[in-house]
Amino acid sequence: MRINKDMKMAEVIHLNHHLLPVLNRFDIHLGFGERSVETVCRDHALNIDFFLEIVNTFHDPSYFPVRHLQSFKASMLIDYLQKTHAYYLDFKIPEIRQNIRQITQEGSLQNSHKKLLEDFFDSYQHELTTHINKEEQRVYPYVISLENTLDNPASTVKELQEIGRYSILEYEEDHDDVEAKLFDLKNIIIKYLPTSKNNKLLNVILHDIFELERDLNNHGHIEDLILVPIVENMEKALRARLNKLSANV
Amino acid sequence: MYNRLCILLIEPSFLIREGLKTMLSNLGNPYRLEEIDTPLDDLEKLINRLHPTLIMINPLLIPKMITLPRDPESNFNPIYIGLISNGVSTKTKSKFDNLLNLDGDRHELFKTMEKVMQQLGTSQTETDNYTLSERELSILKLVALGNTNNEIADRLFISTHTVMTHRKNITRKLGIKTVSGLTVYAILNQHIKMEEIQGS
Numbered sequence: 082m083r084i085n086k087d088m089k090m091a092e093v094i095h096l097n098h099h100l101l102p103v104l105n106r107f108d109i110h111l112g113f114g115e116r117s118v119e120t121v122c123r124d125h126a127l128n129i130d131f132f133l134e135i136v137n138t139f140h141d142p143s144y145f146p147v148r149h150l151q152s153f154k155a156s157m158l159i160d161y162l163q164k165t166h167a168y169y170l171d172f173k174i175p176e177i178r179q180n181i182r183q184i185t186q187e188g189s190l191q192n193s194h195k196k197l198l199e200d201f202f203d204s205y206q207h208e209l210t211t212h213i214n215k216e217e218q219r220v221y222p223y224v225i226s227l228e229n230t231l232d233n234p235a236s237t238v239k240e241l242q243e244i245g246r247y248s249i250l251e252y253e254e255d256h257d258d259v260e261a262k263l264f265d266l267k268n269i270i271i272k273y274l275p276t277s278k279n280n281k282l283l284n285v286i287l288h289d290i291f292e293l294e295r296d297l298n299n300h301g302h303i304e305d306l307i308l309v310p311i312v313e314n315m316e317k318a319l320r321a322r323l324n325k326l327s328a329n330v
Numbered sequence: 331m332y333n334r335l336c337i338l339l340i341e342p343s344f345l346i347r348e349g350l351k352t353m354l355s356n357l358g359n360p361y362r363l364e365e366i367d368t369p370l371d372d373l374e375k376l377i378n379r380l381h382p383t384l385i386m387i388n389p390l391l392i393p394k395m396i397t398l399p400r401d402p403e404s405n406f407n408p409i410y411i412g413l414i415s416n417g418v419s420t421k422t423k424s425k426f427d428n429l430l431n432l433d434g435d436r437h438e439l440f441k442t443m444e445k446v447m448q449q450l451g452t453s454q455t456e457t458d459n460y461t462l463s464e465r466e467l468s469i470l471k472l473v474a475l476g477n478t479n480n481e482i483a484d485r486l487f488i489s490t491h492t493v494m495t496h497r498k499n500i501t502r503k504l505g506i507k508t509v510s511g512l513t514v515y516a517i518l519n520q521h522i523k524m525e526e527i528q529g530s
C-alpha cells in the first residue's frame with residue numbers, strides 16, 4: 082500500500098513502524114493526534130512530495146520512482162542524507178556496540194569469541210565512519226556549492242570553471258557497498274557463533290543489525306539512484322552555461 | 331552493489347505491471363524492481379546505472395532502430411524478457427532471450443518465469459550441498475590468513491580464475507562475503523588459530 086498525503090500520520094506508523102527513524106530525520110516527532118500527513122508536513126514546513134517519496138521508497142523497497150524524484154533540490158536530499166548519517170554514527174552504531182559490550186561481559190560467550198565479535202564490529206564501525214566522512218567532507222559540500230553556483234545568475238566564468246573541476250563520476254565509480262560486513266556479522270551470529278544459553282540480548286543485537294542493514298540499503302540506493310542523477314543534470318547545466326558564456330565573449 | 335535480484339520493468343500498462351509484481355513475489359525470490367512506463371531513449375544509461383539482472387520490456391516501448399544493449403565482454407549481462415501478446419512479429423520476438431506471453435494462462439506464465447529464475451541461478455528449488463569441499467576449505471584457510479587470490483593461485487598451482495570461482499562458492503555456502511568475515515568463521519570453526527593471523 083502506497084502512503085499518501087490524506088492518510089493520518091498515526092496510521093502511517095501503524096502501517097509500518099520501521100518509518101519512525103525516517104520521521105525523525107524530518108524533525109517530525111510523535112504526538113500526531115488526528116493530523117493527516119499533509120497537515121503534519123505543512124506544520125513542519127516540509128515539501129510534501131519529497132516527504133512522500135522518501136517514506137514510500139523506505140516503506141516498499143520495490144517502489145522506486147527513479148525519474149520523478151529527480152525534480153527535487155539536491156540540498157533537500159543532502160539534508161536528509163546527513164541526518165541519516167548522524168542517526169547511524171551517533172545512535173545506532175553506539176547502541177549495537179553497547180549491547181555487544183554487555184553481552185561479552187555476561188559470560189555466556191567464550192573469551193576468545195568475545196574478542197572476535199568486538200574486533201569485527203569495531204572494524205565495521207571504522208569502515209562505515211570512513212565512508213561517511215568522505216561523503217560529508219568531499220562529496221556533499223561539492224553538490225551544495227554546485228547548486229548554489231548554478232542558482233546564482235551572477236556567477237562568473239571563473240566560479241563556474243572552478244566548481245567544474247570535480248565531477249560526481251568520481252563518486253559514482255568508487256562508492257562502495259557498506260553493508261557487506263554487516264551481512265557477514267548477521268550470518269556469523271545466526272549460524273556460527275556458539276552460545277551456551279538462550280541469549281535474549283543476542284536477539285536484540287540481531288534485530289538491530291537487520292534494521293540497520295535495511296536502512297543502509299535504502300540510503301545507498303538514494304545516493305546512487307537519486308543524488309547522482311540530480312548532480313549529473315546540474316553538471317550538464319553547468320557545461321551548457323559555460324559554453325554560452327564563452328560564445329558571448 | 332546489492333545482492334538481491336534487480337529487475338527493470340518497462341511496460342506502459344499499470345495493471346500488467348502490478349500483475350507481474352504479484353507473480354514475482356509469488357516466486358519467492360527477494361527482488362528489487364524499477365518501473366518505467368514511458369519509452370526510453372537513454373536505456374543504456376539506465377542499465378549502466380542499475381545493473382539489472384533481468385529486464386522485462388514491452389517491445390512497444392523500445393524506440394525503433396535501437397538494439398538492446400549487451401556487453402558480452404563484461405561479466406554483467408542482463409537477460410531480456412519480451413512482454414508480448416499474440417500477433418507479435420517473429421523479428422520482434424528474436425530480439426529477446428525469453429518471451430513472456432501476456433495472453434498466456436497461469437501455468438504457462440509461471441513455467442516461463444521459473445525457467446528464467448533457474449537460468450539466473452536463484453531458483454529456490456535448486457538443491458545444493460552446503461558443506462565446504464576439501465579444496466574450498468584449504469582456500470578458505472589461506473584467505474583467512476590474509477593471502478590474496480594471486481598468492482593462493484601460486485601456492486595451490488591453480489589459476490586465479492579458479493580461485494575466484496571457489497571463493498564465490500564459499501561465499502554462497504556460508505553466507506559470508508568479506509575477508510574479515512571469513513577469518514572470523516575460520517577461527518570459530520577452529521580451521522585456523524587466532525595467533526596465526528596475529529603473527530602474519
Ligand SMILES: [Fe+2]
Nearest residue numbers: 162213216304
Ligand atoms: Fe551516505
Ligand SMILES: [Fe+2]
Nearest residue numbers: 216256301304
Ligand atoms: Fe554512501
